[in-house]
Amino acid sequence: MTMNATIPGALRAATPVMPAAADPVAAFIASRQFDRPTLVVSRDRVIAQYDALIAGLGEARVHYAVKANPAPEIIRALVERGARFDAASRGEIELCLAQGATGADISFGNTIKKPADIAYAHAHGITLFAADSEAEIDKLAAHAPGARVYLRVIVENSEADWPLSRKFGCARSAVLPLMSYARERGVEVVGLSFHVGSQTRNPASWNPVLDQIAALWDAGRAAGFDLNVLNLGGGFPATYEDEVMGAESYAAAVMEAVIQRFGAVPYIMAEPGRGLVAEAGHIVAEVLLVSRKSADDLHRWVYLDIGMFSGLAETMGEAIRYRIETPHDGGETGACILAGPSCDSADILYEQRPVMLPLALACGNRVVIRHCGAYTSSYSSVGFNGFPPLDVVVI
Ligand SMILES: Cc1ncc(COP(=O)(O)O)c(C=O)c1O
CATH class of the missing domain: 2.40.37.10 (Lyase, Ornithine Decarboxylase; Chain A, domain 1)
Known part of the structure; x- marks a missing residue:
């Protein structure tokens, strides 16, 4: 029965x-x-997924979100394939360095960092950092002179199965004041980042988020900030109960939407975690x-x-x-x-x-x-x- x-x-x-x-x-x-x-976990399967993602992402570089799976063998295989890395902590930075990445390959993407870890990252050649507040910019000014900073912005991501809103990012209204604040303290704001929410199954869900970020991007440039790094974050989905779109087509759809709104950007980075290793x-x-x-x-x-x-x-x-x-x-x-x-x-x-x-x-x-x-x-x-x-x- x-x-x-x-x-x-x-x-x-x-x-x-x-x-x-x-x-x-x-x-x-x-x-x-x-x-x-x-x-x-299969290394070959991770690499095949990486290849599919970069085929769809075109000019954009992958900074693998190490937090998704920090197995050293996976990090090494990705280093050998030419990936870069989004690290959340000193531990993740140490891991990437130990597996052959250089400081130039790593961005320190957590907006909540220990000052000592910022200094460690700086000493190991990391120059790209996330921030979403004045206090974090102060820390970067003190412990990572010459840092290049992207500001993380809160976006609406209610369509994600695992939303990442609220805790990270600043309100859109805070972005231009933060850019000015950073400039006054000698910190170079080079771009913006966001996260559409993890496991965003439909690439069309990116469109309203990209609209919000593009408006800020244009406003920042109009205000004289030389924005040249666009960090798309993660959100690339995996098949669980429901089949999702293939990684290459999904990434290509996202990039088409990005290019429509931003045109040519010197450095576009994506930080897939789930979509790369799940x-x-x-x-x-x-x-x-x-x-x-x-x-x-x-x-x-x-x-x-x-x-x-x-x-x-x-x-x-x-x-x-x-x-x-x-x-x-x-x-x-x-x-x-x-x-x-x-x-x-x-x-x-x-x-x-x-x-x-x-x-x-x-x-x-x-x-x-x-x-x-x-x-x-x-x-x-x-x-x-x-x-x-x-x-x-x-x-
Ligand atoms: C800053 C940042 N980038 C990328 C990711 C990876 O997201 P996803 O697993 O959805 O690709 C996360 C996940 O928490 C994150 O916090």
Whole structure:
């Protein structure tokens, strides 16, 4: 019997997006045993995605948002391919330098930086920094003389699955005053940055945001600021539950919209994180328990050995909906509430929209959570409830 009849909006059982033979990560997982949740990521897949993105981005340079997946092997492969990097902290800068990037390849994109980290970046040849406030400009003037600064602007990004509004950026009305403030302190404002919001599935969603930024760009230039760096941020999507547009076509659509509004800009940079690495990795995990809360409970509860605190933080608010494969796919399914293993009631992955999983699913079964290469290992806690951080294998 299928238990899903009364559960509107529940997900259908996942079907594999790619045959195992064409998916080296799936083939690797299938050929091995794992004793704890493990993210397996393919370097070749990251590089193929990088190539697709740069084909669509044309003149724009990729600064990979390291926070999405800081595996050293991935950073090295991207260095060798000619990528640049968006670092959020001294730790990420050290990582990129250790993997062969130079200071000139790295932008320090966090608008909230420790003064000592600014000095470290400056000492290691980084000249491009983000700022969104007077106080941050003061820090840059003091600790990174000669810094080139792009101002991060708040934009509306309600169409993103994982919005990044509010915390970063200044209001549009603050941009010109900040440019003047920086000039008075000898800090060179070279451009603007924004983020349309992570996992923006439709490239047309960029248009109103680009309109807002282009108006500021024109106003800044009219006021005598030599703007020459346009930082498009991230937002490039990955296929999760729903298939998204290919990376090359998506990037090309964004660039067409950029060029229509900005014309020729000396340096355009994009900071893909998710769109570069998410599809390159899957997590292999295990079912720990399948149970019901009562005899007439319509849902089964399925508890995995991975949860909100051990790598799947982006299920918060059920924002990112991963596809889950099981050994029983194709069999009869029912609605499940999916949860993690920790003793924390926030550790529920999908409940508002339950997941349809096979009725045969049982304790000990392996599950493969697809397209988990971004924001999993880097979000995994260290030792919460005694669970180790997510294991990462780069193939
Ligand atoms: C400054 C900055 N750039 C780029 C990114 C990457 O965004 P995405 O993963 O959507 O590509 C982020 C994500 O938080 C960010 O904060």
